[in-house]
Amino acid sequence: MPDEEIVRRIAGSTGLTASEAARVIEDVIAWYGESVEEYVRRRHGHLQTHGTRNAEAFAIIADELSSRPVKAPPLTERQLRRIVYG
Incomplete structure (x- = not known):
């Protein structure tokens, strides 16, 4: 509660x-x-399902992360890529 x-x-x-x-x-x-990693993986999968290419998806995700109530640290495209692909 x-x-x-x-x-x-x-x-x-x-x-x-x-x-x-x-x-x-x-x-x-x-x-x-959800953790930053969970969010990135979920959003990336959702964006890919709708045909968004990686570079655009990572830019969208980075922007979204900066506006969440509990902000994540700024992440580069490379860091986002590593979260998604390991």
């Missing part, structure tokens, strides 16, 4: 019940809880 204070705040600002707010918070925490 997430912190009660944030549950109250989200429930109060959205009109959700406390249990609904807690579930939303848990979903958001889980979404952003």
Whole structure:
């Protein structure tokens, strides 16, 4: 269960019940809880499925990483490539 204070705040600002707010918070925490490596691999696979070439995919991923709430350190294309391909 997430912190009660944030549950109250989200429930109060959205009109959700406390249990609904807690579930939303848990979903958001889980979404952003994956490691940088997990995120890079998942996004790369998703982008490749949609026909994005590697150079463009790595640029997109690097940009996305810089705007996540818990920022990853800046990663070069080479570092991203190593995460994906080992």
